[in-house]
Amino acid sequence: MKAPLSWLKDYVDIDVSAEELQKKLFSCGFEVEELIKTGKDISGVVVGEVTECEPVEGTHLHVCKVDCGKHGIFQICCGADNVKKGIKAPCALVGATVYATAKDHTTVEGVTTIKKGKLRGIESDGMLCSGVEIGVNGDLFEGGDYCGLLILPSDAENGADVKQIVGLDDYIFDIAVTANRPDCQSILGIAREVAAALGKPLKEPDYSYSPKGVCAPVNISVEDADLCPRYIGHCVTDVKIAPSPAFIKKRLALCGLRSINNIVDITNFVLLEMGQPMHAFDLRALSDRTIVVRRAKNGEYITTLDENEFKLTPENLVICDSKKPVALAGVMGGLNSEIENDTTEVLFEAAKFARDSVRKTSRALGQHSDSSAIFEKGVYEYTTERAMARALHLIEQLGCGTVTDMHVDVKTEFSHTGEKTMKASVKKINALLGVDVPAAKTIEILRRLNFGVKQSGDSLSVTVPPYREDIDGEPDIAEEVIRFYGYDNIVGTFLPTAAITNGGYTEAQKAVNKLKRVLVGNGLYEISTYSFYSEKDLDMLKFPQDSDERKTIKILNPIGEDLSVMRRTLAPSMINTIVRNQRRLNPDGKLFELAKIYIPHELPIKNFPEERNILCLGAWGATDFFELKGVCESVADCFNTKFSYSPKNDIPFLHPGVAAAIYCDGEYLGYLGMLAPTIAAELSLERKAFVAEIDYDKLTAHAKAFEYVPVPKFPEEKRDLALVCDKNITCGEIEAEILSACKYATEAKLFDVYEGEQVGEGKKSMAFTVTFTPKDEDIGERIDGFVKKILNNLKYKLNVELR
Amino acid sequence: MQSVKEKIKEIKQHIEEALENVKLSKKLYEIKMKFMGKGGEVSDLSKSMRDVPPEERPEVGKLINELKVWSDGKFSELDERLKAEELKKRYAEETVDVTMPAKRAAYGALHPNTLIRNELVDVFSGMGFEIFEGPEIENDYYNFTALNTPADHPARDMQDTFYISPELLLRTQTSAGQIRVMEKKKPPIKILSPGKVYRSDDDATHSPMFSQMEGLVVDEGIALSDLKGMLDEFARKIFGEGVKTRLRPSYFPFTEPSVEVDVSCFACGGAGCRLCKGTGWIEVLGAGMVNRRVLEGCGIDPDKYTGFAFGMGIERIAMLKYGINNMKLLFEGDVRFLKQFKD
Missing domain, CATH: 3.50.40.10 (Phenylalanyl-trna Synthetase, Chain B, domain 3)
Incomplete structure (x- = not known):
């Protein structure tokens, strides 16, 4: 809302400076976003009378003598077609600032400073100006649109500042009006607030007219x-x-x-x-x-x-x-x-x-x-x-x-006029504000704002001005009071009457914080990416058309197609982040994001969708599959549970041989793996990238409270077993069989893998360290028996032999 | 037969000879065992006492003892010296350049939003606020209508909303969570509601997704001055001692009176600088007394209870606090950016 000071003065006798008025308006809720001084770019332009004017042979120029009163008489070379002896025009003295115009003489191309110069070898000590050059159009001042000289009134005093004469001595208040005050989308509305702020009467515009004519009805x-x-x-x-x-x-x-x-x-x-x-x-x-x-x-x-x-x-x-x-x-x-x-x-x-x-x-x-x-x-x-x-x-x-x-x-029946009167209590107003505004002051403020007020003790009967439909009850009246009483008079209190409450995080929120810290401890940086992306991001990762990831919620009015699909997998966001990092030549990094995916129950969507928390991990550069797997293990550890892994070759964007499904207590939680080289090539990734997604909400359901187990009196025993098996048997299978064969075997850890002549075609050797943990008896003597049992089981189940 | 005395003399000589060229403490130990250990020359001397006539025994015994003392001394003296030399040599060999790079597991970092969010939660949970996280996909009722913003309300234009169906939308404000809390929980209520919100806006200081933190207090006798007091505390804890707050009138449909809250510029102390654009104040949040209609709509008696609510942009606080000039940086995930943020 733009309000010129000169216009406001029609309605209020403003006797403070524009800057002071700006402060007053600010304190009563009208922020002046910009106080524009008209003609702020123009300086050093005075009234100049052309006293001599001779054409320059062979050009369109005239050499003039211009009388600028107290500033002196200057020789100025002028190209305007309406320059002639006797006229008065704005004269920019040397050092003046005016607008520079393009060849068309109407397009402003910034501000320029006038220098002493020569035109066609003729000295020129200044410039006679057009309206455009001093920022005046024909509406502001007659003749301002003409692309020749702006002709000033003949009674203008030579040498006087031209700004007052052409109306460039005003201030424009560019005011932010809040949505509850449509009445202030007008000069008059602002003037009402100004009047209240200055404590001055408002001079209403003239509404009188007297119909004289008659005409056929409409x-x-x-x-x-x-x-x-x-x-x-x-x-x-x-x-x-x-x-x-x-x-x-x-x-x-x-x-x-x-x-x-x-x-x-x-x-x-x-x-x-x-x-x-x-x-x-x-x-x-x-x-x-x-x-x-x-x-x-x-x-x-x-x-x-x-x-x-x-x-x-x-x-x-x-x-x-x-x-x-x-x-x-x-x-x-x-x-x-x-x-x-x-x-x-x-x-x-x-x-x-x-x-x-x-x-x-x-x-x-x-x-x-x-x-x-x-x-x-x-x-x-x-x-x-x-x-x-x-x-x-x-x-x-x-x-x-x-x-x-x-x-x-x-x-019509929807028409709505008439006075509104409401009750208010001085005490209640003060209680809501937490200040002590005296009743007399409250009434004085309301009356200044044209509210009718009748007092009866603490109770006020308030008649609302007809242009204040926003006033709806006591809190609105309280706001009017504090607006003019001053928010600075509120002294902070600290809930002296409120009940004590016990605050803090819920257990679930604590778990999130813990997980994030564990991941940070593992060297990962947390990222935050948009909850929406493009259908193209799903194409990039080769999701089949009928995959769940494609059954997404669409934004009906997106900013653009790029941000139009509510995500059902965080992988595209993570991979895009890795791409961005690699393009910026960040050689390596490990990232995580814990964010929601949005699963519609039906499409098109009618009901609230499911919002599910997903943990996404990403890494690139000097890292490998097993490092990321290590991070997954830390995640499991964080919830005192264990993950198991099995090969997974159907994630469309992962290397089919370097990808695993992640299970917890038999439930599928997600995957981890290496970005398929084909996609990496399409994305011009120079360095290998890895990504994992774990369903966080499912994971937390498997969280276990830790239980203290007394430390055994006897030490653990370890045995190394070098085994030979078929090439396609996994470490996980052997590990599981070792542990299932003996209740004392608590860990089977692979420490070496060998393939080659010594074990034969189609075979490989895997060496494990098996840990036997005693309960409360010495098992030292029994270990050989346990090993035998384990080996028998391996032979029977997986055809694995001791090497 | 050689007299014991002579033998002692001889052993002494042997020992001295044996020790002449010993360089290693390990070798010394072997020599010591050879003389002093079981079956060693010195040990054997005691056995030869049998052959000494009884009257000489005291004297011989004394001599043997003297020999033992002497040789013990000799050995331990040399042992000490050799060990000292060996240790010196070892220290010299094992000395490292302590200025070489450390070996450590690289530590990552939390996102600046998380850091600010945690800081805010710590401040307010200490004041008795519980944390509530509502859904990001809301309906028109919770995001607007229940917040006193009916369909024709111009305030709907204050925030450009992403719709996913005629009824469902991406919440534009965490205030939506207020209603969900007040429907279920009766006063006293002190809730902090952080989360992502969405608006159709995209430039250096606006992002179509950002985070807000909403606070809500409803109880008997809550006043605007309580909001001021609590925010003063917030400003001090988040921006530093001596930072003050300033309330100025504003408008939100769900609060009345509504205020914008500025904090005194923590960069210049209020004198005016680039951060505060010369004003000495920085706008940080919007707040106000909960509108009676909002309370009523949630079944809370507005004549008995009053309350206040405040909401702030987490990114905005992060940008102000860390001096980040472009909101985009927060969502790009560039590790060079991320690794700077320390807890």
């Missing part, structure tokens, strides 16, 4: 009242389309709007001043002098003022005549009913449209306007009524037409 009806609670129409005849007077143009220019003509400018002026978007229809264009506010029919078309055509649906509210849409309600008028230079009869519209209806239409059609921006935040009907009056007042003031008595006010 039929106005609202069919979809829920989307248009209120519609006011008023006719103006004898319209003479003309440019607006300077004060209107200047105000619009300061707020960044261009002047169109007197009628259109009035609607824009009222929009800025009152925060009520208005529209003006050329009555000639309205078939049967009829206005119908209704939802568009499917397939109806409208072409808006900016000559864009839209195909409409019943989602869109339109203003129609008896035949066709003539405006997109609250968004933009139709080209077919636009004000033309020969328009003579105008229907003004001031209406309230439902904010979400305008928002939906504006979004769906991609058509945004100052009007839609305001309607989306909401307008109050109090303002709707007043805005119409204000526009009619301006018609009379500007003399651009005759205000008739053709006034139609459609107040």
